[in-house]
Amino acid sequence: MTTSLEPVVIVGGGQSGLAAARAALSVGLRPVVLEAGVEPVGSWPGYYDSLTLFSPARYSSLPGMAFDGGDPDRYPTRDEVAAYLRRYAGRIDAEIRTGARVAAVLPRPGGGYLVHTDGGDEIATAGIIAASGSFSNPYVPVLPGRDAYPGEVRHVAHYRRPEPYAGKRVLVVGAGNSAVQVAYELAPHATVTLATRAPIQFLPQRIRGRDLHHWLRVTGADLLPRAVLNRLVRHAAVLDAGVYRDAITSGLLARREMFTAFTTDGVIWADGTHEAVDAVLFATGYRPNLDYLAPLGALDDGMPRHVAGVSTTHRGLVYLGLEFQRSFSSNTLRGVGRDASHVVAALSGGESGGSRRRQLMRRSPVRR
Incomplete structure (x- = not known):
């Protein structure tokens, strides 16, 4: 057993966790970052090989460190x-433990929490x-006939x-x-059909010679709350310099209304027709990975109960990196820093101000 200033525990060492660590340090807290992977880079090495950011390098950095290394108007690759993030982690004076998967967070007698890792730390x-x-x-939706279909079914999280x-x-x-990027990449190699519930909407990548993200920043649209965005964009929109729309209109990529069921060799489309297919890739999004909070009762069917990242169920619990947590850019490199400052301020301040900060900083045991 060792004794240390009581840390603020950050679960996850990707872009959100690193932004949180920097924000915590800036207000005098001591963060301990627990990252399940072998290095503090989050999920980036696991994405498909050809992935590039949809925002230029100049608009894709975390607070305090520009995205350097070349043309600021380039679209950085997955590996970049x-x-x-490796360089960013190296510049933060925070304790980062890799290979530390959080198994459960439990209430602590007298207040606060006990964080348990798979490795046995408390x-x-x-x-x-x-x-x-x-x-x-x-997330992969459940569709009739899935068990009888012998072909490949996987989420794009596992596509390379x-x-x-x-x-x-x-x-x-x-x-x-x-979905559109992967389908376009597959088209020269395979016969590809996009299955969607609504026509695909496109947003121009460049407007008047400037990347869209320039206009999002200068107009303040990056900060628009989700309720406003839902009125402006009803469905998912694809950033496009023209190639994706042309691929669909030219017939290189087919698009059909979402199929209703699997069969023993393919799918049944919404119009009742059958088509044999060899593989189905779902680009149907993700759900927050928060099972470790289930023992607290902080979740509703796996989803966090919060307002702008601050838990509505537990004092001293905040969230970071949720889609549309506070704005359009909440779960992006360019936006998560703003949210990190917001939730750390809520964690360290609140109604009791300085006394809350002293509670977070008091001496308390860390058991290993």
Whole structure:
């Protein structure tokens, strides 16, 4: 048993967890980052090989460190982002424990929490920042006939490159950026159909010679709350310089209304027709990976109960990196820093102000 200043425990060492650690340090708290993976880069190394950011490097950095290393108007690759996060982690004076998967967070007698890891550690803390993201919890809808279908069914979280699908008939389910990007990459190798519940909407990547993210910043649209965004964009919208829309209009990519069921060799489309297919890739999003909070009763069917990232069920519990947590850019590199400052302020301040900060900083045991 060792004794230490009581830490603020941050669950997750990706972009959200690192932004949270920096924000916590800036107000005098001592963060301990618990990252399940082997390095503090979050889910980035696990994305498909060709992934690039949809925002230029100049708009894709965390607070305090620009995204350097080349043309600021380039769209950084998956590996560039992972390398950037490694450098960022190295510049933060915070304790980062890798290979530390959180198994459960339990209430502590007298207040605060006990954080238990798979490795057997127990950490006492008055504050939890749940920044574990959602990549490890991909969502695949349940459809009739799935058990009888012998072909490949997987989420794009497990897709890497197009070559294994050469010559196959492939369905990609989804109408967002990942669905269209993966379908477009597959098209030269396979017969590809996009299955969506509504026509795909496109947003221009560049407007008047400037990337869309320039206009999001100068107009303040990056900060619009979700309720306003829902009125402006009814469905998922794909950022496009023209190539994706052209691929659909030219017939390189087919698009059909979502199928209703699997069969023993394919799917049944909404119009009742049958088509044999070899593989189905679901680009249907993710759900927050927060099972470790279930013992607290902080979740509602796996989803956090919160307002703008601050728990409505437990004092000293905040969230970071949730989609549309406070704005359009909440779960992005360019936006998570703003949310980190917000939730850390709520964690360290609140009604009791300085006394709350002293509670988070008091001396308390960390058991190993």
